[in-house]
Amino acid sequence: MGRKGSPRSPQAEGGSRAASPATSCPPSPLWALPEELLLLICSYLDVQALGRLGQVCRRLRFLSSRDLLWRRIARGCLNSGFTQLGTDLAAGIPVKERVKVSRNWRHGRCRRETVLKWKCNLMPWMELDGEYLYLSQAENIQAYRLCPDGTGLQRHPQAIFSGHQEDVCRFVLVNSHIVSGGGDGSIVLHKIHGSYSVKFSAHEQEVNCVDFQGGLVVSGSRDRTAKVWSLSTGRVGQCLHTVQTEDRVWSIAISPLLSSFVTGTACCGHTSPLRIWDIESGQLLTCLGTDFHRGAGVLDVFYETPSLLLSCGYDTYIRYWDIRTSTRKCVQEWEEPHDSALYCIRSDKNHMIASGSSYYGVVRLWDKRQTRCLQSFHLSSPTSSPVYCLRFSTTHLYAALASALHVLDFTALAGEMLVLSFTAKSKN
Numbered sequence: 001m002g003r004k005g006s007p008r009s010p011q012a013e014g015g016s017r018a019a020s021p022a023t024s025c026p027p028s029p030l031w032a033l034p035e036e037l038l039l040l041i042c043s044y045l046d047v048q049a050l051g052r053l054g055q056v057c058r059r060l061r062f063l064s065s066r067d068l069l070w071r072r073i074a075r076g077c078l079n080s081g082f083t084q085l086g087t088d089l090a091a092g093i094p095v096k097e098r099v100k101v102s103r104n105w106r107h108g109r110c111r112r113e114t115v116l117k118w119k120c121n122l123m124p125w126m127e128l129d130g131e132y133l134y135l136s137q138a139e140n141i142q143a144y145r146l147c148p149d150g151t152g153l154q155r156h157p158q159a160i161f162s163g164h165q166e167d168v169c170r171f172v173l174v175n176s177h178i179v180s181g182g183g184d185g186s187i188v189l190h191k192i193h194g195s196y197s198v199k200f201s202a203h204e205q206e207v208n209c210v211d212f213q214g215g216l217v218v219s220g221s222r223d224r225t226a227k228v229w230s231l232s233t234g235r236v237g238q239c240l241h242t243v244q245t246e247d248r249v250w251s252i253a254i255s256p257l258l259s260s261f262v263t264g265t266a267c268c269g270h271t272s273p274l275r276i277w278d279i280e281s282g283q284l285l286t287c288l289g290t291d292f293h294r295g296a297g298v299l300d301v302f303y304e305t306p307s308l309l310l311s312c313g314y315d316t317y318i319r320y321w322d323i324r325t326s327t328r329k330c331v332q333e334w335e336e337p338h339d340s341a342l343y344c345i346r347s348d349k350n351h352m353i354a355s356g357s358s359y360y361g362v363v364r365l366w367d368k369r370q371t372r373c374l375q376s377f378h379l380s381s382p383t384s385s386p387v388y389c390l391r392f393s394t395t396h397l398y399a400a401l402a403s404a405l406h407v408l409d410f411t412a413l414a415g416e417m418l419v420l421s422f423t424a425k426s427k428n
Contacts, residue, residue, distance in 0.1 A: 142159070220263055
């Protein structure tokens with residue numbers, strides 16, 4: 001009983017203090033370093049090491065999630081929102097999240113959904129603009145609001161833009177303006193916000209393609225001409241130049257420098273189907289390629305930079321042109337594996353290309369650093385349909401077929417798959 005109140009020995013007290021976490025674990029010297037130095041150290045880690053680091057504690061998770069650390073990694077990924085020059089096209093989305101979703105693009109992991117259907121077969125075209133998808137259906141262009149949770153789009157259009165007497169062939173959306181070409185040979189200009197619209201007769205036959213930049217419209221037609229139009233105040237609808245292409249024009253695009261435009265034609269003559277014209281004078285500047293076969297029409301063209309251009313068409317090849325090095329031969333080419341014509345093409349302006357084929361709604365993803373197709377998706381089996389147009393963001397791909405609009409959602413399980421990848425590699 002007397003021992004119950006006796007004082008404890010110093011050794012016992014020392015042992016008690018040693019067992020206390022507060023006194024036995026001094027602050028890590030790591031946190032004494034400036035944040036700039038911590039970020040510099042972390043910048044040498046690869047994607048797996050950064051993922052493991054973020055699982056250590058909350059503070060390291062916050063540090064390892066900084067956009068600064070993931071930007072270098074993202075520039076090497078597919079469709080992460082960064083161009084070859086490093087421009088960020090998706091600045092509002094955390095870079096780490098984009099890297100997660102990029103792995104799904106590479107491995108073809110997505111959720112497929114048919115979001116719109118219509119009864120008669122059409123040749124639709126579309127454009128993406130922030131929260132809206134614009135889709136041509138017969139003689140109208142309809143604006144559909146994308147669902148904020150990424151689950152597709154609202155089934156009823158928010159706005160309808162009309163003016164053509166026949167089907168819309170193609171249209172572009174630039175700076176809140178829609179410029180469309182139709183089967184009636186006319187061009188129609190709409191302002192998205194407001195009731196302003198202008199229509200003028202442009203060609204003797206259908207307007208197959210249009211582009212709009214810097215107050216100028218270029219159009220190509222089945223009547224074997226390409227034309228340059230003014231949309232400046234007081235000169236709206238005035239034809240500045242008429243170019244005799246001697247062949248039906250299927251595709252057209254203005255250079256980002258606004259100094260020239262390229263036409264893709266049907267290749268029924270003896271000249272190259274890809275030609276570049278001066279936008280101020282209408283004079284021919286150069287022809288691209290010398291080995292096109294007769295009938296190898298160019299159905300779509302896409303400028304990545306003022307000197308880099310993609311083309312595709314009936315000869316089943318995607319061609320990548322660098323005008324700085326050579327106009328006689330493309331710098332890279334990829335062949336469609338099933339020998340199908342390629343109706344449309346788009347790129348992320350970095351490593352990824354998406355193409356739409358002429359049969360069974362086949363969408364293919366390509367990595368420019370590889371020679372073979374990376375992923376393919378058959379959207380219209382068993383009924384065959386071309387992919388007339390495709391557009392994509394960093395998370396979704398939309399494909400317009402003859403009677404339906406399909407969406408591929410690449411955000412499904414992005415985070416879970418990345419964590420499993422980190423865990424598997426750490427175990428190994």
